[in-house]
Amino acid sequence: MGRAPGPSVRLRLTLSYAGFLMLAGGLLLAAVWLFLLRYVPERALIVPSGTPTRYDVFPVRSNLLRVFAPRAAAVMAFLLVFGLVGGWFLAGRVLAPLTRVTEATRKAANGSLSHRIRLPGRRDEFRELADAFDTMLARLDAHVAEQRRFAANASHELRTPLAISKALLDVARTGPERDTAELLDRLHAVNARAIDLTEALLLVSRAEQRSFERDDVDLSLLAEEATETLLPLAEKHGITIETSGEFAPTTGSEALLLQLTMNLVHNAIVHNVPGRGRVWVRTAVRSDAVTLTVENTGERLSPELAATLTEPFRRGTERVHTDHAGAGLGLAIVQTVAHAHDGTLTLTPRPSGGLRITVELPVSGAR
16 A cells, blocks of 8 residues: 655654754844844944053954854754754654554555564553554464364364265165155254254354343343253253352343353253263352352363363363264353453363363442
8 A cells, every 4th residue: 555645754753853953043043143242332332542441352243243144054054954864864763663563564464463573672652552563463363363263163063064964865865765764864963963053153253243232131040041941951861950149240141141151051961970960050249240150070171171172163071962962162152252241261170070160250230
């Protein structure tokens, strides 16, 4: 993108330096005239004979002006040249950090997000600008890399049910004697998984864009609703759920926060010990935040593995039942919704097995 017609910032600064220097010189000459030359007599001074004097010659103002004016003009010309040359050099030194920022901006506009300015020197306004720009580039680079990885994983996950559907249809076409009811059941299951995955992707996109209205929400009521909804699933797998807590007011989308709670409770059920597992759902409130904690029994997890469970399509352990395989976006959706509500998500492995997940959100003013 070309620069608009007109003088550059460096030229304007140079002219400003030279102009101020000329103004200072003019004020100095005016001060000399005002406080010195006006006391010099305009005519020759006649001294009576016999008067004791220290000087034999008295200057005349016109003579002084005749001598002083050319030299003053030369000094002003020197100040003009010195101001232009020195101003150009100083403006270049001052604007050098901005040149580095501009180069980094152009590289970022061309797709190179790995470049950093790393401006040396003391922490002045330009250093703060460069550091802030480097921080923005780092976050943008990480976000783009995450989006690319997410898109690649989503493409892979969506391709799998489509490939299975194509294979089932090809088999049905080449073997008409196969059981049609079985084929339809398998196609229905594959299609349902693809629909669940697509809805999960849309939910992640909606939460990331923060395109939702914010209302007053009580996390304790959402925890009770999620528990009641998923209670049949827990009973089917022999999982005991305990819910406790207090009024936990926050602000956000009730639908998204309910989805967050449902995902946490659902994950706690399907990642558990079959027939004898337990799930604890608790809410709490502090002066500046409300918390939702979902804890479950299960296999032992390392801290390194727990830290990766929020990545899209990452599954920490095999689920206890294949009829709830999920789309691999449960905790990714939880993390996205939490961040969209200015909250945090913490995953902590339990020493005896299982996981403790805590969502912390800002407390609302309605208490």
